[in-house]
Amino acid sequence: MSSPARPQVPFAYRGKDDFRAKLARWIGDVFYDVLPEHGYEIREEQIFTAFQLADAVCKGKVHFAEAGLGTGKTFAYLLTAVAYARFKGRPAVIACASTVLQEQLAGPGGDIEKLSSLLGLDIDARMAKDPRQYICDAKVDQLNNPLWEQPDKTLDKVLSWAGETGRGERSELPQVPDRVWAQVAWDEDMSCDTCPARGYCKPVKAREHYRAALDLIVCDHGIFFDDLWTREERIADGKLPLLPDYAAVIFDEGHKVVLPAAMRAGRQVDEEDINSMLLALEKIQGARTSLLAAVVATDAATARFFNILHNSTIEDERSDRFIVRISDQLLKAAHTMQRALEALYFELQNEQELQLQSLSDTRLQSYEARVERSIMALRRFGRKEGKDVIVWVERGDGSFWVVPRDLGELLNKHLFAKGLPVVFSSATLSTAGDFSYFARTVGVLKSSTSSVASSFNYDQQVQVYLPRRFPEQRQISRFPLALGRLVALLRLWSGRALVLTNAPSEVRRIRKALQEYRLSFPFLWEDSGERGYLIRKFREDTSSVLVGSGFWEGIDVPGEPLSLLVIWQLPFPPRDPLIEARRRQVLEQELDPVSLVDYPEMGLKLKQGCGRLIRTSDDRGAIAVLEPVLGMPWERVALGALPEGARVVHRIADLKPDRSGSGKEEGSSKSSLQVLLEKKNSMSANPWT
Structure with missing residues (x-):
């Protein structure tokens, strides 16, 4: 069967330089002429982003494309992705943060299908889903x-x-x-x-389908990094990589790549998984004595290791990952478990070679793979006493994770240094316009950047309440002051609020303290129901108040239900193993981890949280920050995370709960957020630059 004809670039060109020029012209035609004919408004922020992104891709650069909500980031990168894929004769990869976003992009009625219809282009885009x-x-x-x-x-x-x-x-x-x-x-x-089904099973058929894509492959971040870390090994073993050769990669929601990149490069030791395997092996009828002895030894070594491990954790309620205190005792227990697993692996291989049929081949090979994966993790941990890796215990299942410490170096070696165009697209890549923190985190040494604010009219749509500096009192005394302001704000808005805290315990503290107030609107507490249920209830009851520490992103509630966003606490980072590793790296260079790690982390998350308020051009509302900002060391970073152009008030009495967000009142204390930012821009230069 002959291969399908390769689709043509949607414009005529002569040579590489002419392609770049004609691509820019075509993008302009689409945004200024074609899309407006179908009712789309002209958004200069979108067009600027598209031009900058196209130039970077054509020059093979790593590019950070930051664009606020409502700018149309997706169409901005899709135009270049399709044209460049056809120019290079290889598909471009769009890596999304979740399966849901994959569906929104490439599923029926998704953005790619819409663009295809608008342009009259038959775009061949296929989803590469996790084989699981x-x-x-x-x-x-x-x-x-x-x-x-x-x-x-x-x-x-x-x-x-x-x-x-x-x-x-x-x-x-x-x-x-x-x-x-x-x-x-x-x-x-x-x-x-x-496997007898090799070559025609469901995951293989799915892989064959998406590998044949002519224009775009839409995967999640996990699949992309699975391919990246295993690509060279699979080719050396005579296997096809998970993804075909691609022309460029674009990370949608690019700020979320670090965790999947680390986890796909790492190894996991799961106590429950090992115990279920050992239990099955114990039940084998007529099992060899040596196999049973290996099972017993592994069971004892596993129990001891995980007992010491869980007694060595530093738990932070704000993180899904617990820091591990590495000690000689833990390292010895890990080595003992490793040796026990190696002996068990030897016995499982004997079981297969002797063809005793005590287990199915499928089950036996699965057990061998599990044991081998755990051995590799423990070896990595024991090498150089754990100094070359980052380790943690997962909150949910208690599993032990071992990931490379030099993740940025690995990404640079396997991806950025290849000369392939790489784009990170997100609304939150910079802190106060500075991309250096994120660039350091992912190992990018040289890049181009573009940053545009949201296309929304924040000066008309958003009010920001920043109280004057708190009185010089002990930290504990701030709670009643902040609580009084919270109650006043909620009464002024008659509910209709999302309250963001930095820890579950703070949610419980607020809940208890509010019992003495007679507030007439319903509260939805983070621990009172499943996340999706709470968000649905919040949308349905326009007077309700949703309070939680887990709603800084991933919640989309346009319209009246979310009219007030209360930042109860600034989202300073937890004691998370990945963040702790960055802090240590900064300390090793004799620099300040607070200003170079904690403040940027806080700024990025605050920006995400502020993005919950205005979701459409019709939305109006207020953001109230109840933790001190003005006059604090983190003032510049925090101000840079707030909606650009929003008008600032310093008294609750100056806020307008009608959501108009416009107009001036004589005698009120108001200032432009831009003015506040300009005052802080005279600070000393970034020590990294």
């Missing part, structure tokens, strides 16, 4: 085979569907619980090389 989203035929066959395991009744529906489905994708059965799905889903421990 597909069923494993070998697992399904095993569950259907009563010789190995009798399926639970809850699996009946899934197994019936598995026999009929063509794609075998989880989205076809979204109501299936994680516990059930894990029993049928592909996982990295499956030995696909020897």
Whole structure:
């Protein structure tokens, strides 16, 4: 079968330089002529971003494209991505922060389909989803085979569907619980090389489909980094990489790449996973004595290691990852567990070589892969006494993670130094216009940048309340003062508010303190329900107040329900292992980690939080920051995170709860946020530059 014809660049050009010039002209035609004919408004912020991004891609640069909400970032990068992919004859990769964003971009009715229709272009875009989203035929066959395991009744529906489905994708059965799905889903421990279904199973078919994309491959950050870290090894082993060769990569929600990049480069040791495997091995009828002895030794070593590990953690309620205090005792326990796992691995290999059939080949190979992965993690941890890695304990499942400490160096080596165009697109990449913190974090040594504010009229849509500097009192005395201001604000707005704190314990503290006030509007507390449920209730009840520490991003509530955004506490970073590693790196260079790590982290998260208020051009509202900003060391960073051009008041009495956000009152204490920022811009230069 012949390959499909490669789509043509949507404009005529002669040579590389002419392509760059014609691309800019085509982008201008689309934004100034084509889209307005279909009812789209001309947004200069969007057009500027598109031009800057196109120039960087054509020159093979790493580019940070920061654009505020409502600027149309997606269309801005899609035009260049499609044209450049066709110019190079290879697809461009769009890496998103989640499966939901993948669907919004490349699913039915998504942005790519809309753009394709508007331009009259047949854009070939395909989604590359995590293979864990597909069923494993070998697992399904095993569950259907009563010789190995009798399926639970809850699996009946899934197994019936598995026999009929063509794609075998989880989205076809979204109501299936994680516990059930894990029993049928592909996982990295499956030995696909020897599987009877190799080459035509569901994940392979999905991979073959997206690898054939002519214009765009839309994946999540995890899949991209899976490919990046395994690419050279897979090629050396004669295997195809997870992604084909690509012309460029664009990270949508680029500020979120650090954690998936680290986790996909790291290794995990999961106590529950190991224990379930050991339990299954213990139940083997007629098992060899040496295998059972290895199981017992591994069980004891695992229990001891995790007991010492969990007694060595430093927990911070604000983080999903706990810092680990590394000690000789912990290192010795890790080494003992590693040796026990190595002995178990040897016995599992013997089991397979002797063809004793005590376990199915699929199950046996899966166990070998699990053991090998844990051994690799413990070896990394033990090397140089853990000084070359970042380790943590995951809050949710208590698993032990070991990731490279030099993540930025790895990213530079495997991605940025290749001369491939790389774009980070996000509304939150800089702090007060400075991209250096994020660039250092991801290992970018040289880049171009563009930054545009939101296309919304913040001077007309947003009021900002910044109280004058708090009285010089002890920190604990600020709580009643802030609480009084919170109550006054909520009464003025009759609810309709989102209150953001920096810790779950602070939510509980506010909840208890508000009991003495007779407030007539309903409160939705973070710990009182599932996140999606709380957000739905908040949208439905326009007088409600949502209070939590986990709503700084990922919440979209346009209109009347969210008219007031209260920043109860500035979001200074927690004691998180990844952030602690950056602090140590700065200290090693004899620089200040507070100003070079904590302040930028706070500024980025504050900017994300402020973005919750204005979601459409019709929205009006106020942002009230109840923690001191003016006159504080972090003033410049905090002011830079607030909506540009918003008008500032210093008294609650000067706020207008009608959401108009405009007009002046004689005698009121108001100033432009831009004026405040300009006053702070005379500060000393960044020590990194």
